[in-house]
Amino acid sequence: MVEIATQAGAVARARVPLNRTRVLSAAVALADEGGVDALSMRRIAQALGVVPMALYKHVANKNELLDGMIDVLVGEIDPPVEGIGWKAAVRRRVLSARRMLLRHPWAPEVIEARMKTRAAPTPALLEYLDSMIGIFRAGGFPIDLVHHALHVMGSRLLGFSQELFVDNDSGRPADTDTDADSLEPAEMAARFPHLAELAMAVAHDPESVVGSGCDDQFEFEFALDLTLDGLARLLNAS
Incomplete structure (x- = not known):
């Protein structure tokens, strides 16, 4: 039952259109949990319920991801x-x-x-x-x-x-x-x-x-x- 619920949750997340804001927000949340060194495209994709390649439509590489995360944080000031x-x-x-x-x-x-x-x-x-x-x-x-x-x-x-x-x-x-x-x-x-x-x-x-x-x-x-x-x-x- 737990596995079915997990799969259902991933499907539900996947139905929400993926965009740059969602990618960056997920990255910030993961960095808050485990630090930026533990951040990876694979982990972000798992959190969003998508395949890693889907992320590259919104952030081209790790540096662009980090820059976008900085902008998210500056927006909180x-x-x-x-x-x-x-x-x-x-x-x-x-x-x-x-x-x-x-x-x-x-x-x-x-x-x-x-x-x-x-x-x-x-x-x-x-x-x-x-x-x-x-x-x-x-x-x-x-x-x-x-x-x-x-x-x-x-x-x-x-x-x-x-x-x-x-x-x-x-x-x-x-x-x-x-x-x-x-x-x-x-x-x-x-x-x-x-x-x-x-x-x-x-x-x-x-x-x-x-x-x-x-x-x-x-x-x-x-x-x-x-x-x-x-x-x-x-x-x-x-």
């Missing part, structure tokens, strides 16, 4: 709140991102790895970063200060603390077969205007390890001085 000031708005979104990552403890490793190997962040991640830059700009920050703020905050914008703005070992992206990477400059500017403004404004240092167009020494000292100034302010207030 609360949208920006209007009228509360830049500091409160940034804090609310960052803490929302952290709550999301606590629900999905495998995510920081995947986000960090994919950020290092892609030519650009995933589309949803680009949209999130663009909106965060927009909050700073609406709060009166000049574009160069926004640039430095992004480096100081690093991956805290996404709820954890690793440096995201780095190149891979070769200095070149490992894969470039994703939607955001193939956008024309005009389309990028229209879709992500704040990121486009930032990209046009930063200085160019091709040897940078913290990110293309960044001055490593300046960013290091900027973050150091900001931290020391903050500690001094807290000491004086104590």
Whole structure:
């Protein structure tokens, strides 16, 4: 009876049209259960009651699967709140991102790895970063200060603390077969205007390890001085 019920459940799942959203949702659920290292197309197919080859109509390979999973998670972050000031708005979104990552403890490793190997962040991640830059700009920050703020905050914008703005070992992206990477400059500017403004404004240092167009020494000292100034302010207030 149990075997019959299992088969009936698989048939019922198979009757629901398979799409990219279902594939990604199943992948996220499996990663939540067993970690991303245990994730495979075979296991996702079993969860969905389909053959593994059916998945490749919706995700071309493992990297595209991981990128799509990242976008699903970014979609869980609360949208920006209007009228509360830049500091409160940034804090609310960052803490929302952290709550999301606590629900999905495998995510920081995947986000960090994919950020290092892609030519650009995933589309949803680009949209999130663009909106965060927009909050700073609406709060009166000049574009160069926004640039430095992004480096100081690093991956805290996404709820954890690793440096995201780095190149891979070769200095070149490992894969470039994703939607955001193939956008024309005009389309990028229209879709992500704040990121486009930032990209046009930063200085160019091709040897940078913290990110293309960044001055490593300046960013290091900027973050150091900001931290020391903050500690001094807290000491004086104590």
